[in-house]
Amino acid sequence: MLEMKNISKYYNPGTVNEMCLFEDFNLKIEEGEFLSIVGSNGSGKTSLLNIICGSIPLEDGQIYVNGKNISKEKEYKRNQMIGRVYQNPSLGTCPNMTILENMSLADNKGKIYGLSRGTNKARTPYYQELLQQLSLGLEDKLNTKVGALSGGQRQAMALLMATMSPIEFLILDEHTAALDPKTAELIMELTDKIVREKKLTTIMVTHNLRYAIEYGNRLIMMHQGEVVLDKKGKEKEEESIENLLDKFNAISIECGN
Amino acid sequence: MSFLISILEQGLIYGILGLGVYITYKILDFPDLTVDGSFPLGAAVTALLITKGVNPFVTLPIAFLVGMCAGAVTGLIHVKAKVRDLLSGIIMMTALWSVNLYIAGTSNVPLFSQNSIFKGNALVEALPKGIKPYATLLIIFVIAAVSKVLLDLYLKTKSGLLLRGVGDNDVLVTSLAKDQGNVKILGLAISNGLVALAGCIFAQEERLFEISMGTGSMVIGLASVIIGTSLLKKLTFIKATLAVFAGSIIYKACVAVALAKFDPKAKNFITAILFLVVLVLSMDRKAKVKKNA
Amino acid sequence: MKKRFVAGLLGVALVAGLAVGCQKQETKEEGKESYEIGISQFAEHGSLDNCREGFLAGLKKEGIVEGENLTVQYKNGQADMGVVSQISDGFVSGKVDMVCAIATPSAQSAYNAAMDTDIPVVYTAVTDPVAAELSDADGNGVGEVTGTSDQLPVKEQLEMIREILPKAKTIGIMYTTSEANSVAAIEEYKELAPEFDFEIKEVGVNNTSEVALATETLLTGIDCVSNLTDNTVVASLPGILDKANAKNIPVFGSEIEQVKIGCLAAQGIDYIALGEQTGVMAAKILKGEEKASGIPFETISEPGFYVNLEVSKNLDIKISNELMDTAVESFESIEVK
Numbered sequence: 001m002l003e004m005k006n007i008s009k010y011y012n013p014g015t016v017n018e019m020c021l022f023e024d025f026n027l028k029i030e031e032g033e034f035l036s037i038v039g040s041n042g043s044g045k046t047s048l049l050n051i052i053c054g055s056i057p058l059e060d061g062q063i064y065v066n067g068k069n070i071s072k073e074k075e076y077k078r079n080q081m082i083g084r085v086y087q088n089p090s091l092g093t094c095p096n097m098t099i100l101e102n103m104s105l106a107d108n109k110g111k112i113y114g115l116s117r118g119t120n121k122a123r124t125p126y127y128q129e130l131l132q133q134l135s136l137g138l139e140d141k142l143n144t145k146v147g148a149l150s151g152g153q154r155q156a157m158a159l160l161m162a163t164m165s166p167i168e169f170l171i172l173d174e175h176t177a178a179l180d181p182k183t184a185e186l187i188m189e190l191t192d193k194i195v196r197e198k199k200l201t202t203i204m205v206t207h208n209l210r211y212a213i214e215y216g217n218r219l220i221m222m223h224q225g226e227v228v229l230d231k232k233g234k235e236k237e238e239e240s241i242e243n244l245l246d247k248f249n250a251i252s253i254e255c256g257n
Numbered sequence: 258m259s260f261l262i263s264i265l266e267q268g269l270i271y272g273i274l275g276l277g278v279y280i281t282y283k284i285l286d287f288p289d290l291t292v293d294g295s296f297p298l299g300a301a302v303t304a305l306l307i308t309k310g311v312n313p314f315v316t317l318p319i320a321f322l323v324g325m326c327a328g329a330v331t332g333l334i335h336v337k338a339k340v341r342d343l344l345s346g347i348i349m350m351t352a353l354w355s356v357n358l359y360i361a362g363t364s365n366v367p368l369f370s371q372n373s374i375f376k377g378n379a380l381v382e383a384l385p386k387g388i389k390p391y392a393t394l395l396i397i398f399v400i401a402a403v404s405k406v407l408l409d410l411y412l413k414t415k416s417g418l419l420l421r422g423v424g425d426n427d428v429l430v431t432s433l434a435k436d437q438g439n440v441k442i443l444g445l446a447i448s449n450g451l452v453a454l455a456g457c458i459f460a461q462e463e464r465l466f467e468i469s470m471g472t473g474s475m476v477i478g479l480a481s482v483i484i485g486t487s488l489l490k491k492l493t494f495i496k497a498t499l500a501v502f503a504g505s506i507i508y509k510a511c512v513a514v515a516l517a518k519f520d521p522k523a524k525n526f527i528t529a530i531l532f533l534v535v536l537v538l539s540m541d542r543k544a545k546v547k548k549n550a
Numbered sequence: 551m552k553k554r555f556v557a558g559l560l561g562v563a564l565v566a567g568l569a570v571g572c573q574k575q576e577t578k579e580e581g582k583e584s585y586e587i588g589i590s591q592f593a594e595h596g597s598l599d600n601c602r603e604g605f606l607a608g609l610k611k612e613g614i615v616e617g618e619n620l621t622v623q624y625k626n627g628q629a630d631m632g633v634v635s636q637i638s639d640g641f642v643s644g645k646v647d648m649v650c651a652i653a654t655p656s657a658q659s660a661y662n663a664a665m666d667t668d669i670p671v672v673y674t675a676v677t678d679p680v681a682a683e684l685s686d687a688d689g690n691g692v693g694e695v696t697g698t699s700d701q702l703p704v705k706e707q708l709e710m711i712r713e714i715l716p717k718a719k720t721i722g723i724m725y726t727t728s729e730a731n732s733v734a735a736i737e738e739y740k741e742l743a744p745e746f747d748f749e750i751k752e753v754g755v756n757n758t759s760e761v762a763l764a765t766e767t768l769l770t771g772i773d774c775v776s777n778l779t780d781n782t783v784v785a786s787l788p789g790i791l792d793k794a795n796a797k798n799i800p801v802f803g804s805e806i807e808q809v810k811i812g813c814l815a816a817q818g819i820d821y822i823a824l825g826e827q828t829g830v831m832a833a834k835i836l837k838g839e840e841k842a843s844g845i846p847f848e849t850i851s852e853p854g855f856y857v858n859l860e861v862s863k864n865l866d867i868k869i870s871n872e873l874m875d876t877a878v879e880s881f882e883s884i885e886v887k
Contacts, residue, residue: 259639260639263639263640264636267639358727364730365654365655365658367683369658369665369683370683465658465662467631468727470631470632472630472631473630474632477632509636512632516625516636516640522594
C-alpha cells in the first residue's frame with residue numbers, strides 16, 4: 001500500500017518564477033491496484049511519479065509504504081522495491097552492453113555487485129525463456145549490444161529488466177508513447193501479463209485513453225496538481241473513452257487551451 | 258633495435274596510464290584531470306619507499322593503493338560536494354602537487370644508487386644471459402599484461418558491469434537500487450590506481466622522481482585511448498584495453514620520430530596533427546553515437 | 551567521405567614522415583677525428599641557451615668545430631619528462647660519441663640511459679650534482695659522467711649586498727617550489743644569512759600565474775630582493791623589477807643577463823662562460839685525453855661582479871670605488887627587451 005499525505009511541491013522555490021504544482025495533495029493506492037493516470041501536459045503526472053520514486057525532492061508532506069515513512073529515503077534506496085519504465089526506451093537499458101549483460105545486471109538487483117562473475121551461464125536459459133515470451137527473437141541475440149536494437153525491442157527489454165527482481169511497485173511513465181501503435185500494443189499486453197503474474201501494484205501514466213480504459217482497475221485524471229476524476233472497480237469498468245474525452249475537453253477549456 | 262625497445266618500454270608504461278584514462282574517459286565519461294597529479298603521486302610514493310629501503314616490488318601495490326585514494330577523493334569532491342567533473346579533477350591535481358612535494362621531500366629525487374624492479378633484485382639476476390638486455394622491457398611487459406588481464410576480468414564481474422552501466426546509463430544504475438555516486442567513486446579510484454602504478458614504474462625505469470613529470474600525462478593517456486580505440490575499432494576481436502596499449506605505443510613512436518626528424522619546437526605541432534588525423538578518421542563513429550542517443 | 555579521404559591523406563603523409571624519419575639523419579664521417587654528439591636541453595630558456603652556445607664555443611676552442619669535425623644533434627625536451635627520456639634513449643640507441651645534457655632532469659635522464667653503455671655524459675647547469683646523484687661527495691662522477699655546476703655563489707652575494715646596503719636587514723627571495731635548484735639555494739641563503747646579519751623572507755610559487763600576487767607579498771617588510779636562477783621567477787623578472795622600482799626596493803640578480811635587464815648588481819654566473827668551461831672538459835673526453843669518470847665536476851671558479859649603473863642612479867645607491875674596481879662588467883643603461 002502506498003499513501004501520499006499532504007504533499008506540497010513547488011518549482012523554483014524562492015524565486016519570481018516560483019510555481020506551485022501540488023499543495024496538500026493526497027493519494028492512496030491499495031496493494032494490487034493497477035492505477036492508470038491520465039491528464040493534460042503539466043498536470044503533474046510525471047512529477048507525481050518522480051515524487052514517489054524520490055527523483056525530485058518534496059517541500060512538504062509524507063509518503064508511506066505499508067505504513068513506513070519513506071519521504072526522506074534516497075532515490076536509489078527506494079528503487080529497491082520499485083521497478084520503473086521510462087518513456088525513452090534508452091533509459092531502461094545500457095546501450096553499449098550486450099543483452100546478456102543487461103539481463104544479468106537486472107537479475108542481480110537487490111544483491112551485492114561484487115567480484116563474482118557478472119554473467120552467470122546457469123541463468124542463461126532463464127533469460128532466454130523470459131525473452132522468448134516477447135516473440136521478438138531476442139533470445140537468439142544474447143551477445144548483441146542493446147544499442148543495436150529498435151526502440152520497441154529496447155522498451156520490451158526495459159520492462160523485463162524492471163520486473164525481473166522481486167519488487168512491490170511498477171511505475172510506468174508513458175512507457176508506450178515513443179513506440180509505433182503495433183509495438184505499443186505488444187508492450188501493453190506484456191505489461192498486463194507481467195502485472196497479473198507477479199501481482200504488482202502498478203502506477204501507469206499514459207496519454208492513451210484507450211489503454212487507461214482497457215487496462216488496470218483504477219483510473220484517475222489529474223489537472224493542475226489535483227485529482228479531478230477517480231474511478232475504481234465497477235465504476236471504472238463502465239467508463240468510456242468518449243466520456244473521458246468530454247471531461248478532458250471540459251478542463252482544457254477552463255484553462256483556455 | 259634499442260630505439261624500438263625504448264619506444265615499447267615507454268609505450269607500455271604509458272599504456273597502463275592509458276588503461277586508467279580509459280576507465281574515466283571511455284567508461285565513465287568523466288574527463289579526469291587528477292591524472293596529472295596521480296602519475297607523479299605514484300612516483301613520489303615509490304621514491305620515498307625505495308629510499309627508505311622497501312622492496313621495489315612492494316612499491317607497485319602500494320603506489321596503486323595510494324593512487325586509488327587520490328581518485329576516490331576526486332570522486333568524493335564530485336559526488337558528495339557536487340563539484341563539476343572537470344573542476345574536481347583540477348582541484349585534486351592542484352592539491353596533489355603539494356602532496357607530492359611533501360611525500361618526496363623535494364622536487365627531484367634521484368634513485369640511481371637504489372635497487373629497483375629492474376635492477377639489483379633476485380628476479381633480474383635469475384634471468385638467462387641472453388634475455389638480460391631485455392629485462393626492463395620484459396618486466397614492464399609482464400606488469401602491463403597483468404594489469405590489462407586483471408582489468409578485463411574486473412570489467413566482467415558484477416561490480417565491473419555496474420561500473421560500465423554508470424557510464425552507459427546512470428539512470429538504470431539508480432533503478433537497480435545502487436547509488437551511482439559510489440560507483441563513480443570506485444571507478445575513479447581504480448583509474449587513478451592504474452595511473453599511479455604507471456608513475457611507480459616510470460620512476461623506477463627513469464630512476465628519478467621529478468615533480469613536473471606528471472604535466473601533460475592526461476593528454477598522453479587521452480591520446481593513447483583515442484588513437485587506440487579509433488584506429489582499431491574495426492578489428493572487433495581486439496579488446497579496447499589492448500587497443501589502448503597499441504595507441505600508447507603508436508603515440509610514443511610518433512613522438513620519437515618527431516624528435517628525430519623535426520625541429521624540437523615542432524614536436525607539439527606534430528602531436529596535434531596526429532590527434533586531428535585520428536579524430537577525423539573516427540568521426541563517422543561519433544555521428545552514429547549521436548543518432549543512437 | 552571527403553573528410554575521411556583528406557584525413558587518410560594526412561595519415562599517409564605522417565607515415566611517410568615516419569619512414570623518412572627512421573632513416574638515420576647523417577652517416578658519420580670517415581676518420582677518427584670526427585665526432586657526433588647529442589645535446590639534450592631540458593627546456594626553452596635563455597640561460598640554458600647560453601650554456602649551449604658556450605658549450606659549442608668551448609669545443610671550438612679545443613679544435614672541435616661544428617660542421618667541420620663535429621656533428622651536433624640538438625634536442626629540446628620542452629620540460630616534459632617523457633620526452634626528455636625519449637631524447638636520451640634516442641641518443642644512446644643512435645650511438646653518439648657523447649651526450650651533453652643541459653639542466654638537472656636532462657642530465658639525470660641521459661645518465662640513466664647511458665649507464666650501461668660506454669657513452670660519456672657531460673652536463674652543465676646542474677646546481678647540485680651530489681644531490682642529483684650524478685657525483686659522489688668527493689666530486690667524482692658516479693659513472694662516465696661529469697660536468698659543471700651552476701651553483702650560486704651565495705656567500706659572495708651576501709657579502710656584496712652587505713657592502714652595498716650596510717643598513718639592510720631583511721632579504722626577500724622568490725622561488726618555485728618545484729625547482730630543486732632554487733630550494734637548495736634558499737637553504738644555503740638561510741644558513742649563511744646570520745653570518746652577515748641578514749634575515750631571509752622566502753616566498754614560494756607553483757607557477758608563473760602566481761608570481762604577480764606573490765610579488766606583492768614579497769615586497770612588504772623587506773629591504774631588498776635577491777633573485778635566484780629560478781626558471782619561473784626569472785621569466786617574470788621584468789614585472790617584479792617594475793613593482794620593486796615603484797617601491798624603491800633594490801633587486802639583486804644572480805647572473806649577467808638579469809643585471810642587463812635591470813637588477814642593481816650581482817655576484818653571479820655567466821652561463822656562456824659556464825658552457826665554455828664545460829665544452830673544454832668535453833673536448834678532453836672526446837679526444838680521449840681523459841675519461842669522464844676521471845674528471846671531478848667543476849663550478850665557476852670565480853663569480854663575477856656585475857653592476858647596472860642606471861639602476862644605481864635611479865635608486866640613488868652609491869657603489870663604492872673598491873667594489874667598482876672588481877666589476878667584470880658594468881652596464882650604463884637598462885636593456886629593454
